[in-house]
Amino acid sequence: MNPTALPPSPSPAKHFSGAAMDRALQPARPRLPWLVAAGAGLAALLAVLMWWRPHQLQTLTTPQLAAVRQGVFRDELALRGRIEPLRSVQLDAPEAGRVEAVLAHDGEQVKEGTPLYRLHSPEQEQLLMQRGAEVAQQMANVSVQRSAQAASLAQNRRELAQLLAAQQQAEADYQRQAQLADAGFVSAAALEQAERQKRLAAQLVSQAERDQRAEAETRQQSLDEMARAVQGLQRGLDLLARSRDRLLQTAPISGQLSGFQLQLGASVKPGDRLGRIDDPAGGVQLVADVDEFYLPRLRPGLSATTPHGDLTLAQTLPQVQGGKVRVLLRWDEAGHARQLHAGQAVDLRLQLDRPTPALLLPDGPGVQTTLYVRQGRELLRRQVQLGRRAAGQVEVIAGLQAGDEVLISQPPSEAERFALP
The missing domain is CATH 2.40.30.170 (Efflux pump adaptor protein, beta barrel domain)
Structure with missing residues (x-):
């Protein structure tokens, strides 16, 4: 193998179309017309509701209507x-006490001075006895003071008589001494002594008269004050005696007894209303x-x-x-x-005033400055001007005319219109 030789080039890639994996689909239906139709229907329904709602009126089940008419307004x-x-007289209890006797009955015809009832008041009896004892005590004190005054006056008269006798004796002695002094039988000193005795006797008589007058005036003033006090107590005693007489109440005028419901044993106090007497002739x-x-x-x-x-x-x-x-x-x-x-x-x-011609409407809770007037099968709200009210009638000044039918009962709300049943 040649190390310098290049590796063999890869074979060209094959192209895959995917046609074997695809399948035919139904074409999609268009949705836009259906949505448009639904929206249009909803808009139409809303439009109908919006149109119907303001025109839907509340129906009054039991309206009370009345017609405006031309007539005469009677301000009464x-x-x-x-x-x-x-003419009547109220019977009020003048004194406090317990009812001891009822001498008249409700509805009777009574004459002036007729006894009606009698009260018993133990407290008043005790007070009367106490005041009587006070009056007697004060009168006894006045008697004692008058006796003391009489004794004092008698004593003063005796003393004054003795002083007058002493004055006369001193004057007689002075006369004799003066005659003897003129004859040369008495010295001048003896004559002066006799003159001093005469002046002293006269001075004692004058002083005694002044003292007795002052004492008599003081005693008389004290007696006068005690007498006035006794008179005041006596007047109080007389008032108590008269109040005891008022325990027997008599009719002040002649007439018919009315509202008289006293019972035996009942307690009354001053000012209690017990009934009245009506004078039918008045x-x-x-x-x-x-x-x-x-x-x-x-x-x-x-x-x-x-x-x-x-x-x-x-x-x-x-x-x-x-x-x-x-x-x-x-x-x-x-x-x-x-x-x-x-x-x-x-x-x-x-x-209250003379009758006058006017448009009249029966009064009611719905008759106000804003009321509802009938038009066909509906009641429409209207502003009107009303005048006087009297005897169930209302005076119409403006806003209505004769023949208009108006709701006079209370409307259920303040709507602009209502439907009639």
Whole structure:
């Protein structure tokens, strides 16, 4: 082998086409037309839904409709009042105590001064005895002071009499000494001594009179103060005695006893409402409660009508209680109320203003400035202008005309329109 000889060249590679491994496939169907059709259908469905949804209306199952009509607006209030007597007296307990006797009964006709009931008060009896003892003690003290004053005055009179006698004796001695001194039988010193005794006696008498007057004035002032104290105690005792007399309550006026429900043994205190006496001869009046909203429009002289005749507003009580004010109405003619009794209820209409022609709509919760007006089988929302409300009627100013049907019940929502069933 020749080492220099080149290795034999490799044989040329064969070309493989892969035809033996391939197989025929079905041609792919085109997908684009199907997708386009599905998208178009979905878009059409969405378009239908978008068109149908805003046109789908809520149907009112039980709508309450009312027609607007031309009529007369009566500015009046429908009220319910009660009959009260014009003249009555409330029976309040003047004293505290326990009911010892009931001498009258509810509904009876009583005359003025008729005994109604009697109370018993042990505390008042004890207080009366205590005050009586105090008055007696003070009167005894006044008597003692008057006796002491009398004794003092007697003693002062005796002392003054003795001093006056001593003064007279001193003056007599001085006169004798002066005569003897003039005759030369008594010295000048003896005469001076007699004169000093006379001046001293006169001074003692004058001083005693002043002291006795001051003592008498002081004693009299003390007695006057004690007398005033006794008078005050006596007045208190008289008041207690009269309060004991008030334990027997009598009728203050003649009339019918009403609301009198006292029971034996019941305890009462001052101010307890025990009943009242109505004077049927004084007539009756009608008392009604009005909403405070109408307070500025209430004035004396307004007219009201009832099945028992016409009335006139006599007085408005301005105190507001529970959102209501109280009005007092009286019949124009007393004969209309003769058959009415205190406590009876009466329907009335209070006229606030004169009747006027107007478009009227029955009042309801749906009657507001925005309401729903019927058009065919639908209710459309509309802005209107309303006026006064009274007696279940609303005055229409603008936005409606006679014959329009309006939803007066409460709408379920604030939609622009509703469907009727």
